[in-house]
Amino acid sequence: MRLFRPPGLIRLFYPGAVFRIKTKRKELYLTFDDGPDPASTPYVLEILGRHHIKAVFFCNGKMAEKHPELIELIKSSGHTVGNHGYDHPDGWRTRKNDYTDNVAKASDLTSSYLFRPPYGRITLSQFRSLSQKYIIVFWDLMPHDYDDRLTSVKILTILRRRIRSGSVIVLHDRKSSSVLKFLEDFINEARGMGYVFMPLPVSGKE
Secondary structure: OOOOOOOOOHHHHOOEEEEEEEOOOEEEEEEOOOOOOOOOHHHHHHHHOOOOOOOOEEHHHHHHHOHHHHHHHHHOOOOEEEEOOOOOOOHHOOOOOHHHHHHHHOOOOOOOEEOOOOOOOOOHHHHHHHHHOOEEOOEEEOOOOOOOOOHHHHHHHHHHHHOOOOEEEEOOOOOOOHHHHHHHHHHHHHHHOOOOOOOOOOEEOO
């Protein structure tokens, strides 16, 4: 079964992690995973720039190492770079020390204070260790834009129906994602529903 939102009980296991921002306003927070990718990232940045939206890009260390110019482009465009591990490790299948070493390897290439677990999979031991140094960011809504079985119309429908105040939304700036087909439409539709897009804060987390 495809999950678009983490189960509520999951949040209890990761105290202090970010899933959704506490706010009474109709605010949304965009984040992008798995880049930087020359086939997608510059065009995502163009769309965000046209709409004056700031986002967090949780970057793969190996891709950041390959495309440092895109990391600089993200930063110079006013966005935040986060750490998504060096080569997208699965925390459930990786020993603690190997996992934390992988994150540390990506730190200088991406971020030394913001981390999103690849796949959202991280053991309690890994979490306790990494949360001493990083703000760990999960998400409130993921429409699976990397799944080629979902059309861009379907993804847009998922987003439209499931966004809520404080939603941290995860999309993907990689070639295999359909994000470029629906991102601008989503921004326009969400704003039409009264939502505003805000930079992800590092405090006030739920």
